[in-house]
Amino acid sequence: MTDHERQQSKADRLPLLRSLWYRSRREARDDAEAGRSITMPVRTATPPLLQVIRRLALALLVLALTTLIVYVDRDGYNDNSDQSVDLLDAAYYATVTLSTTGYGDITPVSDTARLINILVITPLRVVFLIILVGTTLEVLTERTRQQVRIHRWRARTRDHVVVVGYGTKGRHAVQTLVGQGIAKDRIVIVDAQRKASDAAGDDGLVTVTGDATRSETLLKAEVQSATRVIVAPQRDDTAALVTLTARQLNRRATIVVAAREDENVPLLKQSGADTVVTSSSSAGRLLGVSMVSPTVARTLEDLMTLGSGLDLLERPVTKEETGQPPRSCADLVVAVVRGKELLDYADPRLTRLQSGDRVITVSRATTADQA
Numbered sequence: 260m261t262d263h264e265r266q267q268s269k270a271d272r273l274p275l276l277r278s279l280w281y282r283s284r285r286e287a288r289d290d291a292e293a294g295r296s297i298t299m300p301v302r303t304a305t306p307p308l309l310q311v312i313r314r315l316a317l318a319l320l321v322l323a324l325t326t327l328i329v330y331v332d333r334d335g336y337n338d339n340s341d342q343s344v345d346l347l348d349a350a351y352y353a354t355v356t357l358s359t360t361g362y363g364d365i366t367p368v369s370d371t372a373r374l375i376n377i378l379v380i381t382p383l384r385v386v387f388l389i390i391l392v393g394t395t396l397e398v399l400t401e402r403t404r405q406q407v408r409i410h411r412w413r414a415r416t417r418d419h420v421v422v423v424g425y426g427t428k429g430r431h432a433v434q435t436l437v438g439q440g441i442a443k444d445r446i447v448i449v450d451a452q453r454k455a456s457d458a459a460g461d462d463g464l465v466t467v468t469g470d471a472t473r474s475e476t477l478l479k480a481e482v483q484s485a486t487r488v489i490v491a492p493q494r495d496d497t498a499a500l501v502t503l504t505a506r507q508l509n510r511r512a513t514i515v516v517a518a519r520e521d522e523n524v525p526l527l528k529q530s531g532a533d534t535v536v537t538s539s540s541s542a543g544r545l546l547g548v549s550m551v552s553p554t555v556a557r558t559l560e561d562l563m564t565l566g567s568g569l570d571l572l573e574r575p576v577t578k579e580e581t582g583q584p585p586r587s588c589a590d591l592v593v594a595v596v597r598g599k600e601l602l603d604y605a606d607p608r609l610t611r612l613q614s615g616d617r618v619i620t621v622s623r624a625t626t627a628d629q630a
Contacts, residue, residue, distance in 0.1 A: 314390050314391075321383050321386055321387045322353055325356070326350045328379060329344070329349040329353055330344075330349035332371060333349060334369070335368060335370075335372030336348075336365055336366065337366055339365070348365055357388075359384065412465060416447075416484065417484050419481065419486070420445060420485060420487045421449060421482050421488045423449045423491060424517075425448050425459045425466075426455065426491065428491040428538070429450075432489050432491060433462070446464055447480045447481065449466075449477065449480050450468065456468040471504070472497065472504055482508050482512070484509075485509060488505050488512050488515070489516075490514065490515070490516040490517065495519050495523040498523075499527055499530045502514055502516055506530065514531055514532050514534075515532070515534045516532040516535050517535075517538055518535050518538070519538055520537070521537050545559065562621065569623060570621070570622055571620075572622060573596070574620065575615075576614065580612050584612070585604060585618070588612075590621060592604060593621060594618075595618050596616065596619070597616050
């Protein structure tokens with residue numbers, strides 16, 4: 260089979276992928292819907308279970324303190340059943356009093372006992388109720404606060420970056436974006452695995468847990484208002500479906516897709532990808548370069564790792580550089596983007612930089628000490 264026939268075969272599979280995509284939209288289930296959620300970065304470091312245990316321990320401490328107070332002053336109380344108050348009676352009285360049940364079978368009869376009830380037992384009752392009821396109120400308040408945060412995030416999220424898949428490729432893509440100055444609150448992670456979403460949340464990123472091949476999930480990530488979409492799932496067929504869905508929801512966004520096999524590149528581009536990066540072939544080329552010249556491979560890795568030494572960056576031409584030859588720039592210019600055309604440094608047309616050009620330069624990374 261020739262390359263042309265292989266590409267034609269891939270193109271013939273495109274309608275099948277589209278039909279699978281539409282079928283996945285029709286096969287919504289309640290449990291799948293319940294699994295999709297937006298998670299904002301957690302601000303507290305205390306786990307909810309630990310908070311509940313602490314409150315329960317504090318409530319038991321208040322109950323024990325009240326029991327001790329009643330038992331010490333047991334002569335000032337009257338039990339209608341046997342006219343005496345022992346330790347069990349004191350614990351019983353403390354329990355029904357703090358819970359505001361108050362059966363009235365054990366009552367304070369002396370002035371001292373009644374004064375202690377006014378000054379000590381009543382405040383302890385209030386504290387006890389605050390501890391128990393406060394836990395429920397805090398949970399409800401936290402949910403409300405989370406919904407308010409999500410609503411505010413939706414209202415202000417525009418021109419952000421959506422990253423589908425938070426595996427090895429997705430994490431390194433986010434690290435590069437953050438290194439290039441993109442704030443974390445402008446990056447949204449979409450992943451079907453709760454573990455990956457939790458890892459993204461721990462990294463301070465907004466996450467959407469759900470199947471990215473479904474439009475409902477991507478709509479929760481506000482993909483319709485995003486300017487860039489990075490698709491980095493584990494499988495190429497999933498990448499094609501995600502790309503189809505994202506392109507349908509957003510016609511103007513730049514979509515970059517990671518693929519495993521070169522033969523799937525034409526299909527992904529027909530699905531709507533602007534750029535397709537093949538991980539297997541890229542790794543193979545790097546392996547070959549490393550065998551021939553390890554120093555060249557280290558230099559390439561240095562260029563691809565932002566902030567490690569040398570950075571390969573794209574930036575607009577400054578006013579001072581307009582009209583000047585590329586060699587006059589402070590950084591080493593390796594290519595110039597002029598309109599939709601890419602001119603390398605050896606192109607004879609590249610004699611002077613023009614307004615609107617974007618230069619691709621090699622510059623030395625700025626460390627925190629240098630800054």
